[in-house]
Amino acid sequence: MKRSLLLISMVFISTLALYSQEFRPVGGNFTAETQFRPFNASPISLDYLRGRYFISDDMAIRTGLNIYMKTDKSTPENATGGNDEDKKSTTMFGLYPGIEKHFGDLPKLSPYIGVELIIGMKTSKEVYTDKSGTSNAETTSKGAWIDGSERGNFTLGLNLLIGTDFYFSENIYMGMEMGFGFQNVSNSKIEVEGTGQPTVTVSKKDSQMEIGINYVPAIRLGYAF
DSSP states (O other), rough: HHHHHHHHHHHHHHHHHHHHHHOOOOOTOOOEEEEEESSSOEEEEEEEEEEEEOOOOOOOEEEEEEEEEEEEEEBBOOOSSSOOOEEEEEEEEEEEEEEEEOOOOOOOOOEEEEEEEEEEEEEEEEEEOOSSSSSOEEEEEEOOOSSSSSEEEEEEEEEEEEEEESSSSSEEEEEEEEEEEEEEEEEOOEEEEEEEEEESSEEEOOEEEEEEEEOOOSSEEEEEE
């Protein structure tokens, strides 16, 4: 009985000692993080990265960077039994500068509120080469793919944020974050040009306003140094 009580006491004291370790970053520290989806085929996402610099123990400036590139090349069969060539490409770039205010004095848990600016740009292009005739005829679509998908745009907005970081090791943390904000999305003009044909504007520029709650279904996995 005494041994059991001693063991329980030792575990309890060790837990308190571990809990009392100060893992939260302080002024002058940096953090770097990415998105972690444990049940995905590729759990670590490198298309979105974020860095923070703690200007004080409870204030941090941050910048998120999102880069996405997609290319597709295919050779569909044409009416003569030969093969055409279809090249599609999309590039997206996002920058999210902001600031955070951290609260509480727990050594491992660091809740915060913040605000970030949303700046995003997306470009798309498709070139279809028809090889069924005596000469190759190209159709080029700029601003979107020929079927209208992957439309380019420019996005500008603002997010109010709430989140928390949990430092389960001296320099490693996991976190969650959600926000409420608005963004204005200006869609690109879509132009299609064919070999020997004038350029045709398929769709003019337009814009739309989006307001609401936004949430990324991923765990933030980061390292402090």
